[in-house]
Amino acid sequence: MVFPRPVAFLVAGATGAATLTAASAPSPLYPVYQRLFGFSAFTLTLVFAVYVGALLVALLTVGSLSDRIGRRPVASGAMVLLALGMLLFVVAGGTGGLIVARVVQGFAVGAATGTVTAMILDAAKDPRRGSIVSSAVPSLGITIGAVLAGALVExxxxxxxxxxxxxxxxxxxxxxxxxxxxxxxxxxxxxQGPLWRALLPSAALPSVVRPAFLALVPSIVATWALSGLSLSLGSSVIGTLLGVHSHFVVGLVLGAFFVAGTIGGAVSTILPPSTRQWFGYGTLAGGVVVMLVAVMATALPIYVVGSAIAGLGFGSTFQYAVTTLGAAAPQDQRGQVFATMYIVSYAAFSVPALAAGLATAAVGLEPTVLAYGAFVVVLVLVAVIAGPRTRRSPAAR
Incomplete structure (x- = not known):
């Protein structure tokens, strides 16, 4: 027995959203862990970063395994491993326990990410619908995790x-x-040779996909670097620089960025193709600038507005990337293509955030946040320069 296509598409989408819920669920709890276990801002970002390190290991090893053995066994195994990671959070009694939980969680998310993205596209009635959902579920899942955790903690x-x-x-x-x-x-x-070869660390792209992928790298890095800051030091920014002390409100403010990301991905699909990139890049850079102004002015309402604008840019820019790569990738290599995309995404998600944790200890939180925002804006400008090559690619059309 199998589900009808609409039900299968719904379950695949729910699995994608739930996978990324794990990424944000601990975020409202980081200040609690910090007080309870007495660790520094750098240790906080280290706990965040080991998750992404394990995730990248999974993407490099089992990321394309579903192209060989099927989507279902990989997705199911990843969900079981995610459940184990959640139970490890329950019993964590110190920094070491948190790190172990994050490593297990990260490997599970890495195993699931490319597989579930490909599963959504496989189950979709048409490529457009598949790209909308597959690009929206990361921000939707992260929103659910942040708001749910904030509400339950409070x-x-x-x-x-x-x-x-x-x-x-x-x-x-x-x-x-x-x-x-x-x-x-x-x-x-x-x-395709012996199965064990599929588990050797690798990141590769079919030649037909490479031009579009390389042109999209700056925008992918910009979007995920910003989301990485939100989920690592975001709670500290909202609590320390903006004076918010309710865990629920912190979760809502973090969620505003990712809710807007879901909306931005949907809005992008109804825009003319020639304006989709500019809508994404403009709202992403503009929103970051508003957020930086809000931090300097200690103005929470302005920060929320800036987060929402930047979130629109996050969703629409990532949706454009998924659409372009999904159109260019051969169906039997989609798992590999999206695994490679997420390797870049999650490297951008973690490495700049870890650097921000080090910088916070050296120069303070506010200067670090301002410099980080400027870094994201520069990446958007690089993406604008690379944009014409993307638009000329067949996938973009």
Missing amino acids: FAPFPRQLVFWVLAAAYLLLAVLVWWIPERTRPASTD
Whole structure:
């Protein structure tokens, strides 16, 4: 038995959103962990960064495995591993326990990310619908994680554990449901060599995809670097620089960026193709500038507005990248293409944030945030220069 295509598409989308929920669920808890376990801002970003390190290892090893053995076993195994990661958060009693939980969680997300993105596109009725959902689920999932965790920490019993119990149960359910998503038809005649070779660390792109991919790298780095700052030091920025002390409000402010990202991805699809990039780049850079002004003025409402504008840019820019790469990638290599895309994405998600943690200890939080924002704006300008090559590529059209 398999699900009808609409149900399969819904389950695949829910799995994609749930996967990224794990990324943000600990974020409202970081200040709590920091006070409870007594670690520094650098250690906080290290806890964040080891997650991405494990995620990149997974993308480099099992990221394209679903192209060989099918989407379902990889997705199901990743959901079970995510559930284990959530349980490790429940029992974490110090910095070491948090790091172990983040490593397990990161590997699980890395195993799932490219696979579930390809699964969504495989289950979609048409490529446009698949690209909309696959580009929207990261921001949607991150929003759910931040707001859910903030609400449960602020208002529910067992504030450090309940959110992880809830997510563990959801992942175990999804681990079962993905087995009823129809598998794509794989060419039987393709000789890809022994299966173990697929597990060797690798990151590769079909030659037809490379020009568009290289032109998109600056915009991918800009969007994910900004989201990395939000989920690592974002709680500290909102609490320390903007004076917010409610965990729920912190979760809402973090969520504003990613809710807007979901909206931005949807809005981008109804714009004329010639304006999609400019809408994304303009709102991304403009929103970051507004956020920086808000930090300097200690103005929370302006910061929320800037986050929402930047979020529109995050969603629309990433949606454009997914659409372009999905159109260019051969179907039997989509897992590999999206795994490579997420390698770049998550490297941008973690490395600048880790550098920001070091800089915070050296020069302070506010100068670090201002410099980080300027870095993102510069990347957007580089993306604008690279943009004409993307528009000339067949995938972009």
